Amino acid sequence: MKKIYLLAVLLCFFGSSAFAQTSVEAAVQNYFNILKGESHFEKADLQQIRITDVVPSANPDITHVYVQQLVNNIPIQYASYKLTVKNGAVTFMIDQFITNIEAKLSNTTASITAQGAVMKTVQNHNLTRPTLNGSRNADGVYVFEDERAAGAPIKVSPMFQLYNDQLRLVWNVSFYQKDGQHWWNENIDAANGQVLRTEDWVISCNWGDAHENHNHDKSANSLEEITRVEGPANFVAGESYNVYAMPKESPLDGGRTIVNDPQDLNASPFGWHDTNGANGAEYTITRGNNCWAMEDANGNNGTGYSPNGSAGLDFDFPVNFNNQPNTYRDAAITNLFYWNNIMHDVWYQYGFDEASGNFQENNYGNGGAGSDSVIADAQDGSGTNNANFGTPPDGSNPRMQMFLWTTTNPQTDGDFDNGIIAHEYGHGISTRLVGGPGTNALGGSEQMGEGWSDWFGLMLTMKTGDSGGDSRGIGNFALGETSNGGGIRPTPYSTNTSINGTTYADINGLAVPHGVGYAWATILWDMTWALVAQEGFDTDFYNGTGGNNIAMALVIEGLKNTANNPGFVSGRDGILQADQDLYGGQYNCLIWDVFAARGVGLNANENTNGGTNTNTDQTTSFVSGCTGPPTPEACSGTVSSYPDAESFESNFGDWSQSTQDDLDWTRDSAGTPSSNTGPSSGAAGSFYVYVEASSPNYPNKRAILYSPCYDLSAQNDATFNFSYHMYGAADMGSIDLEVSTDDGTTWTSIWNQTGNKGNQWNSESIDLGSYAGESNFRMRFNRVTGSTWQADIALDAFEMEGGTTADTQAPTVPTNLAASNIANTSLTLNWNASNDNVAVTGYEVFMDGGSLGTVAANTANVTGLTAGTTYSFQVRAYDAAGNNSALSNTVNATTTGGGGGGGCTNGVSTGYSESFESSIGAWTQSTADDINWTRDSNGTPSNNTGPSSGSPGSFYMYVEASGNGTGYPNKQAILNSPCVDLSGETDATFSFNYHMYGASDMGSIALEASTDGTNWTSIWSQTGNQGNQWNSVSVGLGAYAGGTVELRFNRVTGSTWQADIAIDGISLTAGGGGGNPPTGYCASNGNNTSDEYIQRVQIGSINNASGASPGGYGDFTSLSTTLSNSNSITITPLWTGTVYPEAYAVFVDWNRDGDFTDAGELAYSRSATTATPITGSFSVPSGAAAGATRMRVSMKYNGIPTACESFTYGEVEDYTVVIPASFGPGGSTSINNNNVTVSGFRLYPNPVNRGTLNIEISDAEPTDYIIFNMIGQRVRSGAFNSKIDVSGLQSGMYMIEISAEDGKKFIDRFIKE
Secondary structure (H helix, E strand, O other): OHHHHOOOOOOOEOOOOOOOOOHHHHHHHHHHHHHOOOOOOOHHHHOOEEEEEEEEOOOOOEEEEEEEEEEOOEEEEEEEEEEEEEOOEEEEEEEOOOOOHHHHEOOOOOOOOHHHHHHHHHHHHOOOOOOOOEEEOOOOOEEEOOOOOEOOOEEEEEEEEEEOOEEEEEEEEEEEEOOOOOEEEEEEEOOOOOEEEEEEOEEEOOOOHHHOOOOEEHHHHOOOOOOOOOOOOOOOOOOEEEEOOOOOOOHHHOOOEEEEOOOOOOOOOOOOOOOOOOOOOOOOEOEOOOEEEEEOOOOOOOOOOOOEOOOOOEEOOOOOOOOOHHHHHHHHHHHHHHHHHHHHHHHHOOOOOHHHOOOOOOOOOOOOOOOOOEEEEEEEEEEEOOEEEEOOOOOOOOEEEEEEEOOEEOOEEHHHOHHHHHHHHHHHHHHHHOOOOOOOOOOOOOOOHHHHHHHHHHHOOOOOOOOOOOOEOOOOOOOOOOOOOOOOOOOOEOOOOOOOOOOHHHHHHOOOOHHHHHHHHHHHHHHHHHHHHHHOOOOOOOOOOOHHHHHHHHHHHHHHOOOOOOOHHHHHHHHHHHHHHHHOOOOHHHHHHHHHHOOEOOOOEOOOOOOOOOOOOOEOEOOOOOOOOOOOOOOOOEEOOOOEEEOOOOOOOOOEEOOOOOEOOEEEEOOOOOOOOOOOOOOOOOEEEEEOOOOOOOOOOEEEEEOOEEOOOOOOOOEEEEEEEEOOOOOOOEEEEEEEOOOOOOOEEEEEEEOOOOOOEEEEEEEOHHHOOOOOEEEEEEEEOOOOOOOOEEEEEEEEEOOOOOOOOOOOOOEEEEEEOOOOOOEEEEEEOOOOOOOEEEEEEEEOOEEEEEEOOOEEEEEOOOOOOEEEEEEEEEEOOOOEOOOOOOEEEEOOOOOOHHHOOOOEOOOOEEOOOOOOOOOEEOOOOOOOOEEEEOOOOOOOOOOOOOOOOOEEEEEOOOOEOOOEOOOEEEEEEEEEEOOOOOOEEEEEEEEEOOOOOOOEEEEEEEOOOOOOEEEEEEEOOOOOOEEEEEEEOHHHOOOEEEEEEEEEOOOOOOOOEEEEEEEEEEOOOOOOOOOOOOOOEEEEOOOEEEEEEEEOOEEEEOOOOHHHEEEEEEEEEEOOOEEEEEEEEEEOOOOOOEEEEEEEOOOOOOOOOOOOOEEEEEEEEOOOOEEEEEEOOOOOOOEEEEEEEEEEEOOOOOOOOEEEEEEEEEEEEEEOOOOOOOOOOOEEOOOOOOOOOEEEOOOEOOOEEEEEOOOOOEEEEEEEEOOOOEEEEEEOOOEEEOOOOOOEEEEEEEEEOOOOEEEEEEEEO
16 A cells, blocks of 8 residues: 555654654664764764655555755755665665765855845846745745746755865755746855856757758648547547547557546546546646646746636547647647646556655645646747756646747647657656655756656557567657657667667767767667567556566656666666565566666766766676676585584685675674674684675675585585674674585575674584585575674684485385285285395385375375276385385286266365375366466466465465466366265365455356266355455365265456466365354444554464454455464554554354354453564364354453453454364374375475474474374374474475474474475
8 A cells, every 4th residue: 555655754853852753764763873883974974864755665565765964954965865665674775975074064154145146046047137025934945936037936945065075055046937948946155156056947858959950841741630530429428538649659650539538546536627636627628636738829938728628528629730730729738738647647657656746736645745736838939849847846836848840831739749748747757756856856967867758758659569679769740750750869769779779888979968868768768678578568558567567667666766966877776676676676687688788787887087977977888787697616625524613713714705796704803893793702712704794895795605515425414513693783684504516506595594683602503414425515604784884794613513424225125016905995005025234214105106105014005096996006115314225016906896976086085185285186187178277386477466375385276367368268277176085974074275366357266066077066156356365265065975076176267367366275074164154243343443453464364454444343254264273363453643552352253153252262362562463372172163153353452352342442353264174184094195284383494305394383382293104104203393304204295293381283294305
């Protein structure tokens, strides 16, 4: 939700009592408190700072903060610190503060007055002398008004300007000429009246300079407007415009069309003619909240004529280009009004919104200053062959002036060149976003404002069928050229370097600012087409997901990350950071490659002389910052004798520095140079190694320390011991211990730390047993600095320990494998035992080539088979060292019985579960549908649809809906279950989780049942968007008890690609419990949520973030999750102001009788506290009724709520939870080709790809553990340890059961690879 981040502009000094401690403000204050110890800042440099703008990001977790440096309570011009705050921490910064300001202060008192400074500007520019009637406002700004002399109030502000390395007190004069041709922003030295800096906020684009002799006859271009309606002839009441609609660039792209209701309700919720925020237009002329378009034929910037669309807002006026422009004035103003609003609405979607300084009269409470819609002058008489845009800071109206063109006869009206309109509006976007909306920070001769503007125009006129290699001229219509004309720039825009070969090296020979901007737009255009090549083109400019949409998001977000008075490198870095913030760095290489190809590569420098940023002081680089994996660095030596120790007392020993990182490790003793960070001495002796984090070594700088190569081929175990010291700020960055077994080509992290660990040495012991036997094993410490200098991390006391000689001899091959006791669904396998030089640990059983699990003895009972089916079996022996024998002989066996079940395979019974972690199990794809289900993890390929992970585990099954004609519409995907054997049951429940998030038309999914494989009955179905979470369902199978049934998921796609549906967490349990939860529960609510309410509830697959519910009660029973033995619930409160103590209660209707009055149904409570969030746990009691039931979550001010209470302050929310029929793996000692999943604690990594299984358990004291194979046999047990060595287990699936002191049992499965 963007509104979370639309904060009021803050004008509070750090240290003052008025500084409100929001998370963003607290992060900024904490950052600068730490920064005060930074060596390159003096105390006075950070004495006075002010937050000037707080701007939201397209990523709701991120806020952009702009901080102003002051001296003597007066701002220093362009001295700012831009911070990106993500989840309360600073993740990116641009430091443009002035250092050593006390020494640079020159004059601090004014010898001339504010009025005198105005007269200096009047004299300098030969302006009309104003009458200076006005006063000084609360912000210290003098405001003078004289409508006779100026087009806007004259404003004079005191500032300090860095001039010749001195800080000079100046009067900053803002003077908008009456004719609108210039908006002077000028610094007058307050001591002597000298002009120290002059800027013009009106950006005149000089479109016609190179084409003044192109006096084309308009008729030659066949542009006469045919006076017929080219769009719908009949339309309903609403806004309607006859225009050259997006994406047409001009009449060269075809005729006009009538566009009905083009407003986007996200950006313009009350339409284009509203200003009061209520339904109904305030104006029937071309005036509204975003723009006031009018004619200004006399060039006086007064209130001109605007066409009237009457009560129906029907703006349909004729055009005939064979006549002079004054004959079609109404159509011109309408087109200008339409395109200003289009620019507003489209770019709103990507982050140019109210709080970011966009142009609106009424900001509808969404932040920003408001009162600054665009005044757009059509057919302006103050000039020709041009256009301009003047952008004052947020809160003052910008003005667009569109002129007539003498390049043709009759004259051409620039109001129909949509590329020029978009270009001019684009000046306002870049000016407001760079440096924050409260400033104008596009200075210097390398600034790229013209380039951003060209790109804005190009983006909204892209069309299906366009190619990056095409020639795209700018301003062709206004210049009287054809659509294939060269346009105003040195070359057309094109990714084809034979058409446009411009690079960064060329800008010193290009005109300022237009030529420089052209070079910048060239790169942005290249980037756009590279993204389109990768992600496709989407004609939906508002909400699409194509490469063009991604480019639009990157550029808008990148502008917010761009330094004041920028050059190409600053602009590039802003886009790279935008990619990190919005897409997690997904397009990092693409961006680097594009910029490097045009000379703005890894070592490019926009300012080599340290002075003012110009277009002649750059250094080019054609080296991409993403060149693929680096060449592995060689070992400094090989160690094969153990133990091997290093404590750095005399040198680095066999450890070595990387040459492919940013920083080196330093050998040191007696404390690092920075205060309150780093150790005072070594952990083993005096010396240690550490990374110095002081500037310029942060943020995100890498330092790598390599170990020697270790030969572990003769070892059957290994351990690496070391000590680390990690003390300083909260954001210490990170340190990883990584390992490689392929000469350093790939690295895997096996240990990681972040955060402040205290001012002491910490010991660590890493089990490397899974790498025993490796002949080329290597480690490295990979340190990445955080957002502060106060983050020195040190290492010491290294020791590598080996083990005894490894057992490498495999057991003998099992012989005489035979099958007996063959029944409908089971059989017994027997074989002759194997021998081993040490001992045989067990045997692994294979069916049809796939592993069923392991047994300890030379016999196995196989169950869960299908009647009348032939199976193939083999076994192999293994020992404790992981050595496997060859496979035994093959035995084929056919189960008895058969028939029924409709031809389904691999029968299952109650107790079965499947979550697709290693395969699709016994489920099969249909061959009689259109598309297949796909097993996946970590998110589907399509944006804003599908899950990000499984439930439970990582993997799930889903149907990919992308591809018009291939994935949608109306494509069927069927996933068949194995036969479900309910012959011994009187009732049963089939439970599963589904994820159904995306567009409103998701198509449908149904669970269907059949007893003959031909006729299918739907027993559950769902349509529509069900939210971005996993939902749990339990369906009763009582109607099929006593026989067999086959199930299938039948998915039919809808009308869009954004409709990926997934399933996971399948289980089959004995007994009832399906169907709907009980109803008739008592009412409970909080009567006042204005001060506090429940912001988020998290349990299982439920992760529900919500606002304050009406009446203090939220009905979220549409959200459900399946409970496990032990459940963790997290409740996050939100206080709108003062933080009050809140108490909590969670009720569960365990016996499903429609109330919470039975014993034990208060599942969790917490007395009044101000802590946040609140996390608790509860277990499902024995005897709980299986099925869906109600869970109530209550939060009450200063007292634990009861289940049916109506209280004064707080909130109540209801949810659905599903109680499974049973928990745990059971006591079976036979193989069952199914998985059992019980959650409630964390195992990682899962699958285990090395030797150690890590376990985390909260709210319990574990005592011991047992690991079962999937045959149900115990394969390992012992006292509980958070790191369990499973390296001796064979590859396959296992269950682990952990017992705790309070009688709790935690059960889950894991996979050993």
